[in-house]
Amino acid sequence: MKIAFITQWYDPEVGSAALPGAIVRALVRRGHSVEVITGFPNYPTGEIYAGYKVRPYSREVIRGVTVHRVPLYPSHDGSALRRVLNFLSFMLSVSSLGALLARRGQVALVYSTPGTVGMAGLVLRRLLGRPFVLFIQDVWPDTVTATGMLPARFVKPSEWLLHRFCNATYRAAGHIAVISPGMKTLLLKRGVPADKVSVVFNWVDEEVFRPRHGKAREASSPLEVMYAGNIGDVQGLDTALRAVAAASAQADIVLRIIGTGVALESLIALAAELDISDRVRFEGPRLLDQMAEVMASADVQLVCLKDDPLFALTMPSKIQAILACGRPILTCAPGDAAALSVESGAGWACPAGDVEGLARLMVEASRLSARALADRGRAGRQFYESHLSAIAGSESLEIALSKALETA
Structure with missing residues (x-):
């Protein structure tokens, strides 16, 4: 199958922007021919990467895959105007030159984050007669309005406009893939036929994230709980600190926080206020290729x-x-994230913001032997291989692309 992969983010961008590269490589391993249409790399700083310059068009080959780059306005900061310009500039580029490049594929896979990338699919289908799969990473307009990116006076008109735009892309798509069961439920409520939507979980770079030999916990040592990732307001890590304080009377718990972000200073202050500075370690960020070993520690x-x-x-x-790394997991979050953690057999879950619930789970985990914790980690790894791996996900995407081709 000859596939045009359309995405605003692509290698060498890092973090969540690295996911498109992993998807493309998995499809190539399944024998498909894939060409990428993307922007110039600027995530997450909003600054164009060294060695690149925004031009009307650029072509390169990355790890054997042809990558076409079209212009955009680089930005990833708190300015609503600059973020809108970032989204709209790429939307215009990818729905004109990008769509013409994508026409050479039998079918397009449109990686929908931001949702404005879906305009390329509309052009491909309605003007150029090419089918596409819409692979939704975050649901619009919900994401835009929930993050507070827009001033209050623009929220209602933006919701109205974005709903109409998103509904048009849903109708035009040959098939739709979403990354969680909750997303599928929401789309069905919005009138998308059930047989048009598939759940395709994202996977990770499996060369990086794989089981590594870790320390075996001794019965007399504290339970080390690690949070690794962005330290922002949406993570609600104050709940974790309060849970450590609440659990301290029953168990010896140490919380290790790996990463950085806008909430870091307030969490350091909260640890001091709760008198748990000796139980919370802020260890700074790590490189991506170090993370499997860090998590194993x-x-x-x-x-x-x-x-x-x-x-x-x-x-x-x-x-x-x-x-993927075969580690046990504590989840303090709503919805699908909590459900998957428990279903995998690797972990425990409690509602978001539930300090007492999280403290209780920490105490429960602290009372398990090293072997019991390792068993949970192995169960999680097995679940990943069966349901969340690159093999499982790319096979599901292949089926979705085939369904889209049938609509051509």
Whole structure:
């Protein structure tokens, strides 16, 4: 199958922007011919990467894959105007030159984050007669309005406009893939036929995230709980600190926080206020290729999100990373993230913001032997291989692309 992969983010961009590269490589391993249409790399700083310059068009080959780059306005900061310009500039580029480049494929896979990338699919289908699969990573307009990116006076008109735009892309798509069961439920409520939507979980870079030999916890040592990732307001990590304080009377718990972000200073202050500075270690960020070994150095991994309806549909990529590394997992989050953590057999879950519930789970985990914790980690790894791996996900995407081709 000859596939045009359309995405605003691509290698060498890092973090969540690295996911498109992993998807492309998995499809190539299945024997498909894939060409990428993308922008110029600027995530997450908003600054164009060294060695690149925004031009009307650029072509390169990355790891054997042809990558076509079209212009965009680079930005990834707190300015609503600059973020809108970033989204709209790429939308215009990819729905004109990008769509013409994508026409050479039998079918297009449109990686929908931001949702404006879906305009390329509309042009491909309605003007150029090419089928496409819409692979939704975050649901619009919900994501835009929930994050507070837009001033209040623009929220209602933006919701109206974006709903109409998104509904048009849903109708035009030959098939739709979403990354969580909650996303599928939401689309069905919005009138998308059930047979048109498939759940395709994201996977991780399996060369990086894989089981590594870790320390075996001794009965007399504290339980080391690790949070690794962005330290922002939406993670709600104050809940984790309060849970450590609440659990301290019953168990010896140490919380290790790996990463950086806007909430870091307030968490350091909260640790001092709760008098748990000796139980919370802020260890700074690590390089991506170090993360498997870093995670193996703790007993249990933590996933934490605030209680928000949007997050009930969210599947943080760190869950897949933790399961791929074969580590036990504590999840304090709503919806699909909590459900998957428990279903995998690797972990425990409590509602977002539930300090007492998380403290109780920490105490429960602290009372398990090293062998019992390792058993949970192995169960999670097995679940990842069966349901969340590159093999499982690319096979599901291949089926979705075939269904889209049938609509041509």
